[in-house]
Amino acid sequence: MKPIKAGLLGLGTVGAGTYHVLERNQEEIRRRAGRGIEVAMVSVRNLERARRIVGSDVEVVADPFAVVNNPDIDIVVELIGGYDLARELVLQAIANGKHVVTANKALLALHGNEIFEAAQAKGVMVAFEAAVAGGIPIIKALREGLSANRIESVAGIINGTTNFILSEMRDKGLDFGTVLKQAQELGYAEADPTFDIEGVDAAHKLTIMSAIAFGIPMQFGSAHIEGISQLQAVDLRYAEQLGYRIKLLGITRRTTVDGKDGIELRVHPTLVPGARLIANVEGAMNAVLVQADAVGATLYYGKGAGAEPTASAVIADLVDVTRLATADPYSRVPHLAFQPTELADVPILPMEEIRTSYYLRVTVQDQLGVMADLTRILADAGISIDAVLQKEPGEKARTDIVIITHQTREKYVNAAIAKIESLATTVGKVVRIRLESLG
Ligand SMILES: NC(=O)C1=CN([C@@H]2O[C@H](COP(=O)(O)OP(=O)(O)OC[C@H]3O[C@@H](n4cnc5c(N)ncnc54)[C@H](O)[C@@H]3O)[C@@H](O)[C@H]2O)C=CC1
Ligand SMILES: N[C@@H](CC=O)C(=O)O
Numbered sequence: 001m002k003p004i005k006a007g008l009l010g011l012g013t014v015g016a017g018t019y020h021v022l023e024r025n026q027e028e029i030r031r032r033a034g035r036g037i038e039v040a041m042v043s044v045r046n047l048e049r050a051r052r053i054v055g056s057d058v059e060v061v062a063d064p065f066a067v068v069n070n071p072d073i074d075i076v077v078e079l080i081g082g083y084d085l086a087r088e089l090v091l092q093a094i095a096n097g098k099h100v101v102t103a104n105k106a107l108l109a110l111h112g113n114e115i116f117e118a119a120q121a122k123g124v125m126v127a128f129e130a131a132v133a134g135g136i137p138i139i140k141a142l143r144e145g146l147s148a149n150r151i152e153s154v155a156g157i158i159n160g161t162t163n164f165i166l167s168e169m170r171d172k173g174l175d176f177g178t179v180l181k182q183a184q185e186l187g188y189a190e191a192d193p194t195f196d197i198e199g200v201d202a203a204h205k206l207t208i209m210s211a212i213a214f215g216i217p218m219q220f221g222s223a224h225i226e227g228i229s230q231l232q233a234v235d236l237r238y239a240e241q242l243g244y245r246i247k248l249l250g251i252t253r254r255t256t257v258d259g260k261d262g263i264e265l266r267v268h269p270t271l272v273p274g275a276r277l278i279a280n281v282e283g284a285m286n287a288v289l290v291q292a293d294a295v296g297a298t299l300y301y302g303k304g305a306g307a308e309p310t311a312s313a314v315i316a317d318l319v320d321v322t323r324l325a326t327a328d329p330y331s332r333v334p335h336l337a338f339q340p341t342e343l344a345d346v347p348i349l350p351m352e353e354i355r356t357s358y359y360l361r362v363t364v365q366d367q368l369g370v371m372a373d374l375t376r377i378l379a380d381a382g383i384s385i386d387a388v389l390q391k392e393p394g395e396k397a398r399t400d401i402v403i404i405t406h407q408t409r410e411k412y413v414n415a416a417i418a419k420i421e422s423l424a425t426t427v428g429k430v431v432r433i434r435l436e437s438l439g
């Protein structure tokens with residue numbers, strides 16, 4: 001059988017990695033896919049650099065629409081990133097009857113509902129394993145491997161850049177800027193690294209996983225997003241002293257508030273007990289913990305960023321599309337795991353309604369009765385205390401009191417924090433970091 005023809009949009013970190021792995025493992029891949037996968041055309045900004053990578057056998061063009069509109073191309077592989085141009089290209093490819101493989105989580109989190117609807121109508125596939133947790137086959141696990149289960153929650157480290165930054169800062173004492181630069185040089189960071197640092201990239205990925213896990217449309221706009229830019233080194237140290245590690249987690253979970261079903265969708269720095277496997281996931285590695293009713297807990301660990309780990313997922317999708325291209329669309333695995341007509345209308349909960357535990361750091365003037373005031377405010381709000389760490393007074397007789405609470409609702413903590421901040425003995429703002437035992 002003749003090889004299937006792929007057109008690559010973009011030949012940067014992931015594009016070049018995809019090309020190299022396809023070349024290196026072409027025979028193995030052909031044996032799995034049932035026919036060869038040939039890169040017939042690439043579109044890039046820097047033509048010279050691209051020609052050095054792909055040689056003279058592959059047509060290199062500057063205009064990505066030349067790939068998308070080329071009748072000889074069977075599969076368009078979108079690896080340029082961003083929202084607008086990528087959306088136009090992918091919709092045009094679909095309109096032209098081409099299958100699409102993309103690593104672009106930003107595109108899918110924002111425009112996935114529209115793109116999947118268009119693909120369904122046209123009978124083509126849009127595959128996106130590389131978009132979530134890079135090389136870890138988490139989309140396949142959630143969508144196919146766990147399809148017998150009612151999934152309860154999905155939580156994990158899904159941004160390699162921020163995990164790399166937190167690990168290197170803690171282990172090597174390096175400053176934020178230096179480690180970010182390294183993450184960029186290693187090809188982990190997004191073109192705009194604020195997407196990584198501010199938690200947006202993790203929220204894109206979480207939105208996709210949430211849709212697949214619970215059978216709901218993608219709702220990126222309802223995600224609660226906090227990144228690591230406000231994290232202070234002192235909290236990383238106090239967390240360690242209390243037996244925890246701070247990780248940027250994405251968490252999505254079914255929950256019931258006041259008798260009504262809802263879904264949590266949140267990304268924020270989180271204390272995790274130091275003994276948990278997730279607490280020990282370091283560098284650019286990702287890990288996703290899925291809780292499901294039949295199988296129980298399963299954990300997926302691996303490289304979430306970088307050229308070849310991401311290429312591994314892109315090519316797995318190419319193989320899937322090659323195998324399934326001729327199957328009738330209704331017999332294929334649905335894009336979002338559930339049949340498009342079966343998506344549920346369960347609301348994403350406002351952040352005030354979520355239940356979790358909290359790390360609170362209060363800087364106080366070291367006076368008699370300060371601790372009593374704090375415990376009274378928490379008790380009045382119905383918040384019970386799990387652990388307290390009080391440091392020796394330092395400069396200007398100020399000291400830090402760190403409190404770990406048991407589970408409570410975010411809105412009760414917000415109210416308690418407001419009262420603590422209004423005490424005359426409280427210095428500055430209360431630092432609040434959420435805590436998940438992930439047990
Ligand atoms: N780098 C990584 O570890 C991972 C990246 N991704 C996603 O993969 C996609 C690509 O990421 P990278 O390879 O890291 O980016 P990159 O910046 O290294 O490469 C982007 C490529 O797209 C081309 N390009 C950009 N705008 C273009 C335009 N207007 N016309 C033609 N070509 C254009 C550039 O020339 C370059 O070849 C993004 O959606 C990213 O979020 C997903 C998982 C991991
Ligand atoms: N910038 C992302 C790349 C992979 O998705 C990350 O750091 O995880």
Ligand code: NA
Nearest residue numbers: 129132134136
């Ligand atoms: Na993946």
